Amino acid sequence: MPRLVNLYPSRGSALALGALPFLILIAAYLFGSAARLAENPDDKLLPAPSAFVDTLKSYAVEEDRRSGEVLWWLDTGASMKRLLIALAISAFIGIVGGLAIGALPVVRSLLGPFVAALAMIPPLAILPILFIVLGLGEVAKIALIVFGVAPCIVRDVSLRAGELPKEQLIKAQTLGASSWLLSTRVILPQLWPRLIDALRLTLGSAWLFLIAAEAIASTEGLGYRIFLVRRYMAMDVILPYVIWITLLAYTMDWLLRLARARFFPWAESR
Amino acid sequence: MACVTVKHLWKEYGDQVVLENLNLHVADREFVTIIGASGCGKTTFLRMLLGVEQPTKGQLLIDGQPVPAEPGPDRGIVFQRYSLFPHLSVLDNLMLGLEFSGSRWLGKLFGARRREAAEKAESLLEAIGLHTARDKYPSQLSGGMQQRLSIAQSVIREPKILLLDEPFGALDPGITADMHEIILRLWQANRMTIFMITHDLKESFQLGTRLLVFDKRRHDPHAPERYGATVTYDIPLNRKKHSAPTPPLTAELVR
Incomplete structure (x- = not known):
């Protein structure tokens, strides 16, 4: 096992690692949004993805x-x-x-x-x-x-x-x-x-x-x-x-x- | 013509005496090698010839005239490193001196004048064996190639005096023989007076026509800065090789 400082990810895994924080953020948003909307359908704080599509259109x-x-x-x-x-x-x-x-x-x-x-x-x-x-x-x-x-x-x-x-x-x-x-x-x-x-x-x-x-x-x-x-x-x-x-x-x-x-x-x- | 005369030259920084009472006459086309312990004013002496430092007392004359207070094209310099221009290709590095003299405002040559300058630069490149690297940047060259280029760059404006500050100090011992050959060839072809600082005793004997040893004559252990260095040995080196007929490669360089 090499030292951590000498451990370089391959090109593919570097891309995956780079994408990971973005994916986590999106997942957390979707989860939070769904949870809040389930409790109150009129919640404005974390709108559902469909709301973004409507906004983008208008x-x-x-x-x-x-x-x-x-x-x-x-x-x-x-x-x-x-x-x-x-x-x-x-x-x-x-x-x-x-x-x-x-x-x-x-x-x-x-x-x-x-x-x-x-x-x-x-x-x-x-x-x-x-x-x-x-x-x-x-x-x-x-x-x-x-x-x-x-x-x-x-x-x-x-x-x-x-x-x-x-x-x-x-x-x-x-x-x-x-x-x-x-x-x-x-x-x-x-x-x-x-x-x-x-x-x-x-x-x-x-x-x-x-x-x-x-x-x-x-x-x-x-x-x-x-x-x-x-x-x-x-x-x-x-x-x-x-x-x-x-x-x-x-x-x-x-x-x-x-x-x-x-x-x-x-x-x-x- | 470039003979250098030094009369009662002193260099001090505040209380620190670097050079004391230096007296010297160096004839035209002499190849002077300079050795001495570090911190004994060799580089200071070179920098005064270059014009970036001024004597505190005494006179430093080139052909009877005081050395100008700033560097100029009559005195070329090769430092140990950092004297190439990283943003220019090898050929452009070499041509820069010609472009400076040929174009006062743009510093660039065009058309026939550029071709003429490029030809001169390319023949010089060939002579130092860098022709194949003409389009590379300095950072892509080895240390030896960089120094060869730096030397060629310095002689392209045909200075009267060439100053070398440990030019081969950072190079592998293996390639210094090549470098010696190149510097001797350029020296013979360009009719320069050369001052070269080196740490290599063998090199200093091999290359020069005259060897200067800088050292302190007096030493006060309680105040090491009290006394400066001066030339303690001045050894003429008479070498036949230097007056040998010009080899064919050099003939190319003499245009």
Whole structure:
């Protein structure tokens, strides 16, 4: 019998092991739901699977009677637009700021402490300020996500730039690199994989800020819908929305991981 | 031309004296090997020639001019490790120096100029036996291959001075013979002055035309940092092999 630390599951059993917690969760839900519904057929807390099918039909297929829109896709579109714009802006700030802080000691002295302090401000605490200054529209919601995510990305990317071996930077200079070429041809290319890692890690908080902003001031969006139907204890809407959000977030994470392996093969398996 | 003159050179870090009163004249095309106990300022001396450290007192001159305060293409360097660019293929690693000099803003060459640079890089790759690995990334190479590439990378800009900081220190003893051959060939083909730090006594005698031993002349057991090291032995190594006619492979390198 090998030690437990040396025991690697085969591909098949790894898949089975991975699926196990999901199956247990689903089974527990079905069991709990059936038990509660047997006691009280009007129970709203753990709706039966059939209730989800009805909800999905009325939200994702049929048009809303009042607005004439298909709510599910309206919400998804609105939320994804906010999230993707915010992430794109954050990534841009992250790579430019991270490179400048990481590569140039003067910029590091100038902005390093400032960004570190900025990253410590709880973004939700300044949400009221954003709403007051930027209004209740799209800009404030995107600004909240950027504010919550970008400083962390800047710090992470600049840390990576600082981790590059000094030998490499000196070598590049002996090959005749100017500050500009050193930054663009030696440092920047090595920061892209870390930018992707940073985006993956901050994806969770980006969603958090998105839903928080939508819950407070919005007329459509995944977070808005969840908080709207909360009043009616509509678990048959909330749960599918939560699963859908999870699925979207997971897919984004997976795509980022794929992109990293595809575009930066040299950075894999180290 | 690259002769190095050292006059009354001192290097101190606060109270710690690393090098004291170093005096030296190294002629053009000399191959200087440097040995000495660890912590006796060999690497500090090399780093001053490189331009990443400055002398505390005294003068360090290349062709009569003070060494610039930052690294430049006239002084190549090979470190023990970490001097390759992991995001570039072997060929791109080698071409990088040419791309830096050929394109100030993009650092990339295109079309005929790229082909020309690639040709030069490929002939150098052939000379160091890495032609088959041209499209690999550095992490896919063995330690010996990485160092060969690093050496070739350093000479492609044709520096006047090549600095080697224990370039073979992390390699298997078995492959150092190959490395020696390559470094001697490049030295003869490129008309450089070489400074090489090594821990291997045999290597230092075998390769160099001149051997410097760094050590402390004085020692205070109560204050070991009080006195610095200097050159205690300066041994000319006259070796016929170095003036032998250029072997055919080298002729390729001399364009």
